[in-house]
Amino acid sequence: MHNQYTDILLDLPEVRVVQVLEMDAQTIHMEVAPTDYTQPCPLCLSAYAVIRKGSNRVRKIRHRSMCSKRLYLLAPVIRLFCNACQAGFVWHYAFVGPGKRYSFAFKQQAIYTAAASTVQQSATIHELDSPNPIPALACRGK
Numbered sequence: 001m002h003n004q005y006t007d008i009l010l011d012l013p014e015v016r017v018v019q020v021l022e023m024d025a026q027t028i029h030m031e032v033a034p035t036d037y038t039q040p041c042p043l044c045l046s047a048y049a050v051i052r053k054g055s056n057r058v059r060k061i062r063h064r065s066m067c068s069k070r071l072y073l074l075a076p077v078i079r080l081f082c083n084a085c086q087a088g089f090v091w092h093y094a095f096v097g098p099g100k101r102y103s104f105a106f107k108q109q110a111i112y113t114a115a116a117s118t119v120q121q122s123a124t125i126h127e128l129d130s131p132n133p134i135p136a137l138a139c140r141g142k
Contacts, residue, residue, distance in 0.1 A: 006020060006030075009066065010030070010032075010063075010066075012032070012095050013035070014034060014035060014036075014093065014094055014095070015032040015033060015034055015035060015073075015075065015093070015095075016032065016033060016034075016035050017030050017031070017032055018031045018032060018033050019031040025069075026069055026070055027069060027070045027071075027072065028066065028067075028069050028070070028071050028072070029060075029072045029073075029074055030071065030072070030073055030074065031058075031074045032073050032074065032075050033075075033076065034078070034091060034093075037052070038050045038051070038052060038080060039080060039091055039092065041080075041082035041084065041085060041087060041089070042087075042089055042092070043082065043085050043087050044082060044084050044085040044087075046082060046084045046085070049082050049083040049084035049085075050080050050081070050082050050083075051080070051081050051083065052078060052079070052080060052081075053079040053080060053081050053088070054078075054079055055076045055077060055078050055079065056077045056079060056090075057076075057077050058074045058075065058076055058077065059073075059074070059075045059076075059077055059096075060072050060073075060074060060101070061073040061074075061075055061095075061096050061100075061101060061102070061103055062101060062102045062103065062106050063095075063103045063105060063106050064103070064105045064106045064108075064109045065109070073103070075093060075096075076091075077090055077091065078090065078091040
């Protein structure tokens with residue numbers, strides 16, 4: 001259950017919160033959906049020739065902590081198709097890299113704490129799922 005302020009607290013303007021699920025005392029899952037119906041084609045930049053082809057699965061993305069709880073965003077992997085250039089592609093979210101499990105905001109939060117501690121201590125603080133936290137914290141792209 002959520003209200004209109006959940007989107008403001010999340011601070012991701014490209015998505016809206018559909019449902020909030022509290023999994024346990026330490027974890028919150030938020031089901032999100034894009035605010036727009038389609039996205040421009042990355043090849044020809046056409047916005048009018050793009051159609052939705054459905055959704056394959058849901059991406060589980062670790063976002064920065066909220067209210068001292070782990071926050072996971074459940075974002076759909078939406079397939080899109082451009083009729084102008086006949087290209088198929090998936091929805092690109094600005095807050096996370098393609099195929100990544102950690103959002104840019106979470107990486108920044110983890111790197112900020114790693115500046116004052118070791119990487120292993122930072123991985124323990126953030127309870128990273130990866131057995132080797134160094135590749136998970138590597139900030140590529142942004």
